[in-house]
Amino acid sequence: MADGLTATETEQIRDLRSRLNRMPRGPLGEKSVGPLSKGFFDVCARVGLSPAPADLPTDLAEAIKTADLSGLCAIVGGLQAQRQANSSGWRSAYMDTGILQAVFTRRLILGGKEQAG
Numbered sequence: 242m243a244d245g246l247t248a249t250e251t252e253q254i255r256d257l258r259s260r261l262n263r264m265p266r267g268p269l270g271e272k273s274v275g276p277l278s279k280g281f282f283d284v285c286a287r288v289g290l291s292p293a294p295a296d297l298p299t300d301l302a303e304a305i306k307t308a309d310l311s312g313l314c315a316i317v318g319g320l321q322a323q324r325q326a327n328s329s330g331w332r333s334a335y336m337d338t339g340i341l342q343a344v345f346t347r348r349l350i351l352g353g354k355e356q357a358g
Contacts, residue, residue, distance in 0.1 A: 246352035292318035
């Protein structure tokens, strides 16, 4: 797995991260959950974050901040399992809390496209 990202991969990550940030809160955003969730996993697969089976860490936000590429793959695998197991709580637990955006930001940092903040 290469850490680097192409210009196209970088743009795909930034575009979907921006869409996730703009998703309306409350009932207005319900129609976006399915397509944005699918898009998240599709983009992850394109940018070297193929899901690896794993349980999610207790402090997910902190784990993302320090993850290497294989660690991010494990987190994506855990997120995928959560999406399948608990679709009703998926949005409030992961989409509305910025977890998906954090995964993309960390991937950009690992790819040398953004600075760690």
